[in-house]
Each structure stands twice: as structure tokens, then as C-alpha cells.
Amino acid sequence: MLKIIFGNCENAIYNTSVYFKNTYQDEWITNGLSVEMIRDVDKSVVVGPHMIESPVLGAITPKELSGGVKTLILISKEKSKIFNASTCGDNCAKWLLKIGEMNDVIVNLRHIMDFGKGEFEIEVLNNHQIVRNMKELVDVAGAMI
Amino acid sequence: MRGKYLITIKNNVLRYQFEIRRNITIIRGDSATGKTTLIDMIREYYDNGEQSGIILQCKKTCVVLEGRQWKVLLENIHDSIIFIDEGNRFITTDEFSSAVKQSDNYYVIVTREGLPNLPYSTEEIYGIKNSGKYGILQQTYQEFYRIYGDVKNSIQFNPDIIIVEDSNAGYEFFENAAEDRVWETISAGGKSNIYKLLKKFDNKKILVIADGAAFGPEMDRVMKKINLSADKAIFLPESFEWLILKSDVIRDKALEEVLDNPGDYIESREYMSWERFFTALLVDKTKDTYLSYSKSKLNEAYKNKKIQQTILQEVPKQLL
Numbered sequence: 001m002l003k004i005i006f007g008n009c010e011n012a013i014y015n016t017s018v019y020f021k022n023t024y025q026d027e028w029i030t031n032g033l034s035v036e037m038i039r040d041v042d043k044s045v046v047v048g049p050h051m052i053e054s055p056v057l058g059a060i061t062p063k064e065l066s067g068g069v070k071t072l073i074l075i076s077k078e079k080s081k082i083f084n085a086s087t088c089g090d091n092c093a094k095w096l097l098k099i100g101e102m103n104d105v106i107v108n109l110r111h112i113m114d115f116g117k118g119e120f121e122i123e124v125l126n127n128h129q130i131v132r133n134m135k136e137l138v139d140v141a142g143a144m145i
Numbered sequence: 146m147r148g149k150y151l152i153t154i155k156n157n158v159l160r161y162q163f164e165i166r167r168n169i170t171i172i173r174g175d176s177a178t179g180k181t182t183l184i185d186m187i188r189e190y191y192d193n194g195e196q197s198g199i200i201l202q203c204k205k206t207c208v209v210l211e212g213r214q215w216k217v218l219l220e221n222i223h224d225s226i227i228f229i230d231e232g233n234r235f236i237t238t239d240e241f242s243s244a245v246k247q248s249d250n251y252y253v254i255v256t257r258e259g260l261p262n263l264p265y266s267t268e269e270i271y272g273i274k275n276s277g278k279y280g281i282l283q284q285t286y287q288e289f290y291r292i293y294g295d296v297k298n299s300i301q302f303n304p305d306i307i308i309v310e311d312s313n314a315g316y317e318f319f320e321n322a323a324e325d326r327v328w329e330t331i332s333a334g335g336k337s338n339i340y341k342l343l344k345k346f347d348n349k350k351i352l353v354i355a356d357g358a359a360f361g362p363e364m365d366r367v368m369k370k371i372n373l374s375a376d377k378a379i380f381l382p383e384s385f386e387w388l389i390l391k392s393d394v395i396r397d398k399a400l401e402e403v404l405d406n407p408g409d410y411i412e413s414r415e416y417m418s419w420e421r422f423f424t425a426l427l428v429d430k431t432k433d434t435y436l437s438y439s440k441s442k443l444n445e446a447y448k449n450k451k452i453q454q455t456i457l458q459e460v461p462k463q464l465l
Contacts, residue, residue: 041176056158056179112369114369
């Protein structure tokens with residue numbers, strides 16, 4: 001399940017881009033989930049572990065991926081760590097939910113991400129409350145940020 | 146610093162053009178829209194000038210602030226537009242807020258966090274969008290768009306409750322106006338309490354009136370709350386004092402020019418956010434007249450029905 005700590009979280013890795021640059025491994029990029037996330041969020045195609053084809057920038061390396069995708073890859077690969085997911089835009093929300101469906105992951109949010117109009121299941125770790133839609137999420141998280 | 150500044154920055158594949166209008170601008174929005182790429186280009190141009198291959202056009206120096214030494218670096222930056230990418234934790238600190246307050250620079254900050262220490266305008270929160278290819282070049286044109294555009298209500302709203310950010314003159318004004326209307330007026334006693342009141346009166350039809358000039362930090366949670374209900378609306382004039390100045394209550398040719406281009410008159414080092422300037426301006430314009438304005442207590446003259454109606458005309462008709 002996706003579990004969120006809202007507000008300040010000292011243990012969270014705040015600058016996810018720097019952490020990604022210094023820790024990512026080749027197989028993280030070519031992994032099926034990463035390939036899909038890169039295609040959906042960055043509109044880019046993974047050619048190989050060292051080359052991604054961006055429609056705007058041309059050939060780029062994983063270091064030039066968007067901050068949101070880097071954070072999503074970190075969350076999916078480094079499950080023991082807590083990352084600042086406020087580096088992700090709303091276009092990353094469905095992927096956060098998907099990663100949460102596959103594994104228990106904890107992320108830190110410093111804003112209210114829009115998880116869309118559908119139903120979902122997220123545990124807010126600040127008070128261990130389960131929220132199932134945006135109305136519940138906004139009511140719970142709004143007081144924590 | 147005062148005024149607005151057009152910035153054009155381009156390389157072989159990207160071209161950004163946008164205008165910076167106030168001391169604090171926030172960039173957020175979806176991932177992969179080119180926020181970090183913009184900051185990288187600003188940095189590369191600052192470090193290498195035209196030898197970077199980047200072309201930057203702006204009347205002010207554009208510089209990137211980052212890292213642990215931010216405070217030392219900032220002491221030596223003046224009359225510049227400072228860009229800060231996400232990932233710089235110092236933007237959340239009181240120290241940074243104090244530095245911005247005393248600064249003659251403008252700041253462009255990439256973040257989705259509210260930053261309650263910084264009173265930025267709801268109008269200066271932008272996303273970046275791709276507007277297609279530029280001319281015949283294979284250059285993608287990136288431009289800013291306001292994340293919170295004009296908040297419009299197409300149907301008549303008629304609130305049960307008006308929550309006013311102000312606790313003094315602004316609150317008194319709307320409470321007094323309510324005598325002829327049907328709403329209850331509640332003072333939030335500060336912008337950070339508005340979200341709590343929206344939750345408390347969740348089943349009521351509520352209009353929020355807050356100072357747009359400094360309400361930026363609250364916009365994320367307040368707008369998410371408002372957008373989830375058809376019974377909530379928001380009106381964000383620059384401030385209550387701006388509303389009075391904008392109405393025909395005070396007739397002054399010079400005032401019109403100031404209100405048309407406030408950024409040309411507001412020194413960022415003197416006024417961290419614009420609502421304080423408008424208060425000072427209103428106090429000055431009404432000094433020694435029957436409309437003499439005080440923020441702490443509403444002058445009885447503003448309770449006169451004719452004056453009251455003139456000011457209320459500045460509120461969109463469909464809201465009240």
C-alpha cells in the first residue's frame with residue numbers, strides 16, 4: 001500500500017535528483033515499470049541503460065530525466081528509504097498508486113498531490129488513517145501541511 | 146527592485162519566454178515540463194555567458210542560488226533575478242524568508258510546497274507549458290501559464306457565510322454590508338485559518354475573501370478544498386484596501402496609473418508583498434479626509450450605504 005507522511009519529515013531524502021544521480025543502476029532504467037513511467041511522464045523512449053530518446057531534448061542520459069520520474073524510480077527501487085515525493089507533479093500520481101499496489105512504500109509529501117477522481121487506498125502515517133478518495137485525503141492532509 | 150521584466154532564454158532546442166512581475170514567483174505543475182532545464186540554462190548562461198551557446202535577454206542579471214552556502218552567496222547578489230530549483234531545503238527556513246524580506250532582488254522558486262513564511266501572490270504561481278515548435282526552427286517554445294487563473298462562477302452564488310481573512314476593517318465592512326443581505330460574516334483571523342474554517346463549515350455555502358497579494362502559500366490546500374465542492378467559492382482581490390482604491394470611492398487620476406501598474410511603484414525591499422503597499426497608499430490618499438482609513442478599525446464613513454455599494458461593485462456580481 002502507498003503510505004504517506006505529510007509535512008516535514010527529517011528522515012526523508014529531500015533532494016531526490018542528487019540522490020538519484022549518485023545511486024541509480026543501469027537495470028533501474030531498463031526495468032519494465034521504469035520504461036513505462038518514462039514513456040508516460042517524460043514522453044520519452046528508453047533505448048538502453050545509457051540512452052533515452054526525448055521528444056524535446058533528443059538523446060539524453062538517465063541524469064536528464066525529469067525530477068518526477070527520477071523520484072518514482074527511486075521509490076520503486078529503494079523501498080527501505082523515504083523520498084520527498086513533492087518533487088513529483090500530479091502526472092506522477094497514478095504511478096505512485098501503482099507502485100503502492102505492488103509493494104508497501106512510504107513517501108513524504110509536502111503538498112496535496114491530486115490522485116484523481118477515482119477511489120484509491122492510501123494510509124496517512126501521521127495519524128494512521130486510511131483515505132479512499134480526494135475528499136478524504138484533502139480533509140486529512142490539509143491540516144498536516 | 147521594482148517593475149516587471151521580460152526574460153527570453155534559448156538554445157538550439159528550447160526557447161522560454163516569460164515575464165516576472167513581482168518579487169516572488171513560484172513555478173510548479175506537472176513533471177517533465179522543463180522547470181529544471183530552465184534553471185540549468187540560467188546557470189550555464191550565468192557561468193559562461195554567450196560562450197555557453199545560450200542566448201538570454203533580460204534587463205536584469207539572472208542567477209541561480211543553490212547549495213549550503215546560499216546565505217553567503219545571497220549577500221553578494223543585488224538587483225538581480227534569482228532562480229532556485231526544487232531540492233534546496235533552505236527555501237523553507239525563516240532565515241531565507243528574512244533574507245527575501247530585506248532583499249532588492251526578485252526570486253523565482255521551483256517548488257510545490259506552500260512556503261508559509263513567504264507571502265507570495267496567488268497570481269504569480271505558474272506552470273510551464275509547451276506551445277509547440279517555434280518558427281521554422283526545431284526549437285520548442287515553452288511559456289508560463291497561471292495555475293490559478295481567474296476564479297469564475299457562472300451561476301449566482303449567494304453565500305450563507307463569508308469567511309474574511311481580515312479581522313479588523315475588512316471584516317467590519319463585510320459584516321456591516323450583511324445587514325442588507327443574508328450572509329453571516331466570519332473573520333478567519335489570518336490566512337492560515339481559512340482552511341480550518343472551510344472544514345468546520347463543510348456543509349454550508351461559503352465565499353472566502355482573502356488578500357490575493359499574499360495568499361499564495363494557502364492556495365494548494367484551500368483550492369483543493371474549494372474545488373471538491375460546488376458550495377464553495379473564493380474571491381481574491383489584492384487586498385481589502387485595494388478593493389477600496391479600485392472602486393470609485395476615491396477619485397484620483399494618479400491613483401489609476403498606480404493601480405494599472407503597481408509593480409512600477411512598489412519597491413520589493415520596502416514591501417515584501419503588495420497588500421502592505423495598498424494599505425499605505427489608502428491611508429495616504431484618505432489622510433485628513435472624511436474617508437480617513439485605518440486598518441485596525443473601519444471608519445464609519447465606509448458603512449455609508451452608497452459608499453458600501455460602490456466598493457461592493459468591485460466584487461464579481463455573481464458571488465454576492
